[in-house]
Amino acid sequence: MTVLVTGAAGFIGYHVAEALLARGEQVIGVDNVNDYYDVRLKEARLSRLAGRNGFTFHRIDLADYDAMSALMKDAPDVRRIVHLAAQAGVRYSIENPFAYVQANLVGHMTVLEIARHQPNFEHLVYASSSSVYGGNTKLPFSVDDPTDTPVSLYAATKKADELMSHSYSHLYRIPQTGLRFFTVYGPWGRPDMAMYIFCKAIVAGKPIPVFNHGDMRRDFTYIDDIVSGILASLDKPPVVSEGVAPCRVYNIGNHRSEPLMRMIGLIEESLGKKAEIDFQPMQPGDVKESFADIDAISRDTGFAPTTPIDIGVPKFVEWFKSYERV
Numbered sequence: 310m311t312v313l314v315t316g317a318a319g320f321i322g323y324h325v326a327e328a329l330l331a332r333g334e335q336v337i338g339v340d341n342v343n344d345y346y347d348v349r350l351k352e353a354r355l356s357r358l359a360g361r362n363g364f365t366f367h368r369i370d371l372a373d374y375d376a377m378s379a380l381m382k383d384a385p386d387v388r389r390i391v392h393l394a395a396q397a398g399v400r401y402s403i404e405n406p407f408a409y410v411q412a413n414l415v416g417h418m419t420v421l422e423i424a425r426h427q428p429n430f431e432h433l434v435y436a437s438s439s440s441v442y443g444g445n446t447k448l449p450f451s452v453d454d455p456t457d458t459p460v461s462l463y464a465a466t467k468k469a470d471e472l473m474s475h476s477y478s479h480l481y482r483i484p485q486t487g488l489r490f491f492t493v494y495g496p497w498g499r500p501d502m503a504m505y506i507f508c509k510a511i512v513a514g515k516p517i518p519v520f521n522h523g524d525m526r527r528d529f530t531y532i533d534d535i536v537s538g539i540l541a542s543l544d545k546p547p548v549v550s551e552g553v554a555p556c557r558v559y560n561i562g563n564h565r566s567e568p569l570m571r572m573i574g575l576i577e578e579s580l581g582k583k584a585e586i587d588f589q590p591m592q593p594g595d596v597k598e599s600f601a602d603i604d605a606i607s608r609d610t611g612f613a614p615t616t617p618i619d620i621g622v623p624k625f626v627e628w629f630k631s632y633e634r635v
């Protein structure tokens with residue numbers, strides 16, 4: 310089986326590509342390796358995949374449909390896609406909104422068109438986000454809850470992806486699964502996310518910015534749990550039946566909402582150094598709490614996360630120390 314993985318130089322895409330290769334699949338990785346965060350980290354991830362049996366990589370911008378279409382003409386055996394390329398980050402969508410339109414809307418459109426024209430296509434799994442729940446206060450967030458009031462452009466583009474996907478499933482019977490990821494962390498993680506930013510600042514003896522005066526909670530999901538959920542979903546495409554679009558959306562989280570200050574405490578313990586905390590007000594576009602109801606994905610795919618932050622955070626910090634040489 311050959312799987313197209315978009316965003317293969319990214320945090321989650323790199324781990325998914327590794328896991329697919331480990332179980333003997335062929336992987337075609339695509340990424341534009343943009344400089345939203347340090348390109349050296351993306352290159353370091355790619356260098357761990359390069360040369361692995363079954364892996365090929367193409368540096369393409371997904372907004373370039375012609376380039377993607379030409380690539381797929383030479384890969385008629387791709388019947389599954391894991392689409393993870395996107396402009397991520399809630400806060401950056403305030404600074405550079407057009408990056409989100411290009412990557413998350415035009416890019417998603419490209420992937421849908423690719424899936425539509427691919428012979429014998431089986432399944433498209435794509436990344437959505439817990440941010441689609443906006444400022445919802447009913448917890449945990451359930452896939453049946455309303456998601457019509459995003460509080461960031463990033464969230465709006467992810468919700469738009471879900472809607473675009475539904476229309477393509479309805480029109481062209483393309484089996485699709487959208488996964489709403491909840492704060493993913495772990496080795497090879499993103500330097501624009503809080504855990505990495507905190508570690509870097511603590512090591513440098515600088516204060517860490519803590520928003521909403523520390524009154525935040527997140528459902529932190531360890532990367533290995535995310536990868537097993539992605540693969541379990543990929544292996545169980547929605548059934549194509551008369552009159553129903555073969556399209557579904559799942560939450561994929563750890564099903565524990567942890568106080569941000571507890572995560573910081575675990576980082577301090579793992580680094581053996583206290584943080585200097587700079588409490589700040591809530592940031593525009595941010596949400597106070599996230600908490601995933603994972604009943605649907607657990608029921609349908611057997612997804613069962615196994616990594617609490619007490620185990621996951623020290624693993625992240627261990628990787629951080631070796632990568633950053635501290």
Ligand SMILES: NC(=O)c1ccc[n+]([C@@H]2O[C@H](COP(=O)([O-])OP(=O)(O)OC[C@H]3O[C@@H](n4cnc5c(N)ncnc54)[C@H](O)[C@@H]3O)[C@@H](O)[C@H]2O)c1
Pocket residue numbers: 315316317318319320321322339340341342343351369370371372392393394395396397398411412416436437438439489490491492493494499
């Ligand atoms: N990490 C999380 O906590 C989290 C939470 C919710 C949703 N997500 C979603 O999961 C997916 C993967 O996130 P990640 O954490 O690995 O982010 P990431 O930024 O590490 O990976 C995304 C990759 O996509 C690539 N990319 C961006 N625009 C592209 C384009 N136009 N063409 C080709 N490649 C492009 C980037 O270069 C990057 O390598 C994204 O869709 C993101 O929105 C992540």
